[in-house]
Amino acid sequence: MRAATIRAHGGPEVVEVGEVPEPRPGPGQVAVDVRAAALNHLDLWVRRGWPGLHVSFPHVLGSDVAGVVAEVGPGVDAPRPGDAVVLSPGIGCGRCPRCLAGEENLCRRYTIIGEHVAGGQAERIVVPARNALPKPPALSFEEAAAVPLTFLTAWHALAGRARVRTGETVLVHAAGSGVGVAAVQIAKLLGARVIATAGSDAKLEKARALGADELVNYETTDFVHEVRRLTDRRGVEVVLEHVGKKTWEGSILAAALGGRIVTVGATTGWDPVTDLRHVFYRQLSILGSTMGSAAELALVLRFVVEGKLRPVVDRVLPLAAVRDAQALLADRAQFGKIVLTP
Known part of the structure; x- marks a missing residue:
């Protein structure tokens, strides 16, 4: 599949759009065909790297994702293939007291999509099924991708x-x-x-x-x-x-x-x-304060559905323009979110 990746930390030149192996879902996971993926400053920081950040190269960028479930792994009853979803970007272990209390962002094994694990600026992404929340029907995929992390x-x-x-x-x-x-x-x-x-x-x-x-x-x-x-x-x-x-x-x-x-x-x-x-x-x-829980994101999405909160999309660019998108973000040339489509 095509994906925006880095094979080393550095400047804009390390970002490439190319072919990487297509991921397959394991037990408790779903594969999502990406329809839209928004940028964050986190993409710039991950690209540059910092002491203590460890990723497997090539690393796929992107924390904010909306798409359609393509395949589910063993033990997954919901969501189902064909469901439109928006992804909660934080992943807890699902077993510790913090996760069981719905505070996965305080889990000691907490990871963020696109930071610690492969992200969604790609044609497909695999995540735990619990991270795939229903996309509000009134939102386009681009608008839905503009919601999660920020x-x-x-x-x-x-x-x-x-x-x-x-x-x-x-x-x-x-x-x-x-x-x-x-x-x-x-x-x-x-x-x-x-x-x-x-x-x-x-x-x-x-x-x-x-x-x-x-x-x-x-x-x-x-x-x-x-x-x-x-x-x-x-x-x-x-x-x-x-x-x-x-x-x-x-x-x-x-x-x-x-x-x-x-x-x-x-x-x-x-x-x-x-x-x-x-x-x-x-x-x-x-x-x-770092991120939040999937329950909080579900509440935010409810307010979006009710029209009390509104995602703002500055512009939509093709995945191939990811370097241009990062440059716009670095220059603070946008208002709201820059969104990529595969």
């Missing part, structure tokens, strides 16, 4: 970890990114006032259309000063932080007394300066 990440961070409450103010950085697009909508759904930042006025206007109440261009404005102005100097109750080094110090200063900063990523660097005086004196909570 909406799940934002939901678990805001609803599960930060526990956003009605009437609070939430600062969402990089509102044009996949996580940002999801977080603006989820914070509004939870009853919050949303201050959105982005690097262009065009992206900010699109964020407003998704529900953002206040807009800050962080390229032309000091976002800390603007947040304090917009909150009568109180600061925000919650910061959704996924930019990392570029915004971290400012995020701490933008938080209110007793505020919560929930971090889900570090796109611009993982080693920012943290002034602990602001943390302990102002009694801030710094919360880490």
